Amino acid sequence: MHKNAHLNKRKQQYGYTILILAMLILPLGLVCYKSYMLDYSIADMFPVLSYRVDVTMQATAHGDDIYLSTYLPQSNNHQRISNIVNNTQLLEFKNEVGGLNTLGTWFGDRVKGNHEIQYSFDVNSSRLEYVLPSNLSIPATYPVSLEQYLKEEEGIQSQHELILAELATIIPNKDIPLSQALKKIHNHIQHNFENKNFSGFTDALTALKLREASCNGKGRLFLAMARAMNIPSRLVGGVIMESGRKRTSHQWVEAYVNGHWVPFDTLNDHFATLPANYLTLYYGDQVLFKHTANINFNYNFNIKKKLTPRVEAQDKLADSFLNIVNLYDNFERVGISPDLLKVILMIPLGAVVIVIFRNVVGIPTFGTFLPALIAAAARETGLLWGIIGFIAIIILAAALRRLLDWLQLLHSPKMAIMLTAVVVIMMVITIIGVNTGMFQLAHISLFPIAILAITAERFAQIIEEQSLRDALKLMATSLV
Numbered sequence: 001m002h003k004n005a006h007l008n009k010r011k012q013q014y015g016y017t018i019l020i021l022a023m024l025i026l027p028l029g030l031v032c033y034k035s036y037m038l039d040y041s042i043a044d045m046f047p048v049l050s051y052r053v054d055v056t057m058q059a060t061a062h063g064d065d066i067y068l069s070t071y072l073p074q075s076n077n078h079q080r081i082s083n084i085v086n087n088t089q090l091l092e093f094k095n096e097v098g099g100l101n102t103l104g105t106w107f108g109d110r111v112k113g114n115h116e117i118q119y120s121f122d123v124n125s126s127r128l129e130y131v132l133p134s135n136l137s138i139p140a141t142y143p144v145s146l147e148q149y150l151k152e153e154e155g156i157q158s159q160h161e162l163i164l165a166e167l168a169t170i171i172p173n174k175d176i177p178l179s180q181a182l183k184k185i186h187n188h189i190q191h192n193f194e195n196k197n198f199s200g201f202t203d204a205l206t207a208l209k210l211r212e213a214s215c216n217g218k219g220r221l222f223l224a225m226a227r228a229m230n231i232p233s234r235l236v237g238g239v240i241m242e243s244g245r246k247r248t249s250h251q252w253v254e255a256y257v258n259g260h261w262v263p264f265d266t267l268n269d270h271f272a273t274l275p276a277n278y279l280t281l282y283y284g285d286q287v288l289f290k291h292t293a294n295i296n297f298n299y300n301f302n303i304k305k306k307l308t309p310r311v312e313a314q315d316k317l318a319d320s321f322l323n324i325v326n327l328y329d330n331f332e333r334v335g336i337s338p339d340l341l342k343v344i345l346m347i348p349l350g351a352v353v354i355v356i357f358r359n360v361v362g363i364p365t366f367g368t369f370l371p372a373l374i375a376a377a378a379r380e381t382g383l384l385w386g387i388i389g390f391i392a393i394i395i396l397a398a399a400l401r402r403l404l405d406w407l408q409l410l411h412s413p414k415m416a417i418m419l420t421a422v423v424v425i426m427m428v429i430t431i432i433g434v435n436t437g438m439f440q441l442a443h444i445s446l447f448p449i450a451i452l453a454i455t456a457e458r459f460a461q462i463i464e465e466q467s468l469r470d471a472l473k474l475m476a477t478s479l480v
Contacts, residue, residue, distance in 0.1 A: 047307035047308055047309055048124065048307065048308060048309075049276075049305060049306075049307060050122055050123060050124045050125075050305075050306055050307070050308040051122070051123045051125075051241045051277070051279075051303055051304065051305055051306070052120065052121075052122055052123075052303070052304045052306060053120065053121055053122075053123055053239070053241065053279065053301060053302075053303050054118055054119075054120045054301070054302040054303075055070065055118070055119045055120070055299070055301055056116065056117070056118050056299060056300050056301075056302065057070070057106075057116070057117040057118075057119075057289070057297070057298070057299045058114065058115070058116050058117075058297070058298045058299070059114070059115050059116075059117075059291065059295045059296065059297050059298075060113070060114050060115075060295060060296040061108075061111035061112055061113065061115065061294075061295050062112065062294065062295070063110055063111070063112050064110065064111070064292070064294050065107070065108070065109050065110065065111070065292070066091075066107065066108055066111045066291070066292045066294070066295050067105055067106065067107035067108075067290075067291065067292055068091075068105070068106045068107075068117065068289070068290070068291040068292075068297070069103055069104060069105040069106070069289070069290045069291070070103075070104055070119075070281075070288055070289050070290075070299075071101055071102065071103055071104070071237070071281045071282035071286065071288060072095060072102045072103070072104045072119070072281070073121065073123070073238075073279060073280065073281050074102055074280075076280065077128070078125055078126065078128050078274055078278075078280060079123055079124070079125040079126075079279060079280060080123070080124040080125070081121050081122070081123060082121065082122045082124070083120075083121060083122040084119075084120070084121045085118075085119075085120040085121070086104075086117075086118075086119050086120075087116075087117070087118040087119075087120070088106055088115075088116075088117045088118075090108060090111070090115065091106040091107060091108045091111070091115060091117065092106065092107055092108060093105070093106050094107075099283075099284075100282075100283040100284070101282045101283060101284070101286070104119065122308070123241065123279055124308065125241075125276045125277070125278070125279070126276055127273070127274065127275055127276040128263065128273065128274040129272065129273045129274075130257070130260065130262045130263075130272040130273070131272070132178070132179035132182070132257060132258075132262070132272055133178075133179065133258065134177060134179055134180075135177060136177055136178045136179060136257070136258055137175075137177060137178060138174075138177075138178045138181060138229060138230055138231060139230070140230070142232060142256070146232045146256060149227070149232035149233055149234050149256065150227050150230065150232050151227070152224075152227070153285070154203070155201070155203040155204065155220050155285060156203070156204050156220050156223045156224050156227065156285070157203065157204050157205045157224055158204075158223070158224040158225070158227040158228045159228065160204075160205055160224075162205065162208060162209070163204060163205065163208060163221075163224050163225065163228065164228060166208055166225075167185075167225050167228055167229070170184050170185070170188045171184055171185075171229065174229065178231065178257060178258075179257075181226075181229050181231065182226070182231070182255055182257070182262075182264070182271075182272075183271065185222060185225045185226060185229075186222070186264055186266055186271050189218050189221055189222055189225075189266040190266045190269050192211065193207065193211055193212055193213060193218060193221070193266075194211065194212035195212070195213075195214070195218075195267055196210075196212040196213055196214050196217075197214060198213070198214040198217070199214070199248075201216065202214060202216055202217030202220070203217070203220055204217070204220040204221040204223065204224035205224075207220065207221045208221055214267070215250050215251045215252065215265075215267045216235075216251045218266045218267055219235050219251045219252060219253045219266070220235070220285075222253050222264065222266055223235065223253055226253075226255055231255050231256070231257075232255065232256035233253055233254065233255045233256065234253065234254055234261075234283055234284060235251055235252075235253055235283070235284060235285050235286075236251065236252050236253065236254055236263070236280055236282070236283055237249060237250070237251050237280075237281050237282045237283075237286060237288060238250055238251075238252075238278060238279045238280045238281040238282070239278075239279045239281065239301055239303075240275075240277055240278060240279075241277040241278070241279050241303050242277065242303060243303055243304060243305050244302075244303065245300050245301070245302045245303075246300065246301050246303070247299065247300050247301070249281075249288050250267075250278070252264065252265040252267075252270070252274075252278070253265075253266075254283075263278075343376045343379070346372075346376065347369070347372050347373070347376060350369075350371070350372030350375060350376070351369055351372050353372075354369075354371050354372060357480075363477045363480060364474055364477055365474070365477055365478040366455050366458060366459075366474060366475070366478045367455075367458075370455060370478065371478050371479075374386070374390055374478075378390075387479055389426075389429060390452075390479070391475070391479075392425070392429065393422060393425050393426065393429075393452050393456070394452065394455055394456050394459050394475065395459075396421075396425050397418055397421055397422050397425065397452065397456030398456045398459045398460040398463070398471075399460075400417070400418060400421050400456075401414070401418060401456060401460040402460055402463075402464075404417060404418070405460075405464075418456060422452050422456070459471050459474075459475065462474060
C-alpha cells in the first residue's frame, strides 16, 4: 500500500516536471521558429507603442438636410494607419481625395434627433528628425509645384511691412545659410512670443502685434517669415496623441529643405523634429471640422495607448510561406474584424480569471463564461453603462419569467418568450440611448442575447429556490 502511494507520488512529480518543461519549451520553440524560419530579429519580437484613436462627432438635427466633415489621416513615412472602423447611424458617408488631403463627409436628408459618428483607427508612428546641412544656401528658384508655398495669402502676410521689419531685426543679412535662417526664425518665435491657449483664428500679423499666439498663430507667423526669405513652407494640422479624451487639435509647420518637407513646432520647441505622438490629419490652412449651421455639434478625440507587433515583423510574417499562425490574416479573409478576434482570444483568459475567483478566492458567479462574455460586450458600452444595462436587462427579464411561471408555460416556449423579451428590452434601451444622447448606452445591443436570457432564467430560479437576497448577491459577485 505504501509502495503504491510512493509510485503514484513519483508519477505525479514526473507529470508536473513534463508539464513545466512543455511550458518552457513551447515559447522557446516559437522564438526559434520566428528567429530562424521567419528571419525575425530580436527587436522584431518585442512590441512597440501604438495608439487607438476614436474620433467621435455628435449632432442633434431638427429635420433638415445635414452634413459633417473632417480630414482623415493617411499613412506616410511618419505614421501608419490601420484597422479603420467607421461607425455611424443612418447617415451616408463618402471620402474625397484632394491634393494631399482626404476629406470624410457624413450626410443625410431630413435628419432628426441625436446622431453619433465614430471614426476609429490604429496609429503606428515613429519620431522623425532631420539634420540640416550647415552650408546649404537658400535657392533663388524652385519648381512650379512649390510656388504656392511661397505666396502671400490670407492670414500669412509675408510681404507686410511690419513682418518684413521684424524679420530684418533677426536676419539683417539675407545671404545666410538656409539652416541658420530657419533656426533664427524658430528661436525668435519660440523665445519672444508667449504661448497662448486660443482656439480661434490668429493671423501672422495679429500674432506679431500681440507678441503671443496659440499654435496656429505662431505657425502662420513662421510661414510669413520663411516665405519672405524665399523658403517654401506650409501648415500641417493634427493631434498630439496622449491617453484620454480631448478636444484640442494642433498645428505645426513644414519647410522645404533640400528635397524634404522638414517639420518645425515653435509652440513646443521641436526644431526639424516631429515627435512620435504627433498625428498628421491634413496639410494646408484648413478647418478640421465643418458642418451645417442648423445642428448642435460636438466632437472629441478618445486616445488609448497599446502595445502592438512591429510593422516590420508583421510584414515579414505576412510575406513568409512558412506563416501558419497568422490568425488576423485568416480571419480577415472571411470578413471577421481584428477586434472580434481579440475578444475571442481573450475569452479563455477571462475564463481562467473567473475560475481563480470561484475556486481559489471563493467568489461565486453566474457560470464560468458569462462574466467573460459580459466583459467583452461591455468594451463598447464602457464599464458604467455595461453594468447598468446588464442589471436592467436581467431584472426585467427575471420579472417576466416570474409572470410566465404564473401562466404555467412549458420550459421551451417560456425560453422562446424570454429570448424575444430580452431582444425587445435591448432595442428599447438602444433607442433611449440614441434619443437622449447617451450613445454608449446605445451599444447595449452588443450583449449576447441568449446568455442574458439564460442568466435571467437562473436569476429568477435562485429567487424561487433560495431568496432574492441570494440572487442579488450572486449578481453582485458576477459583476465583480
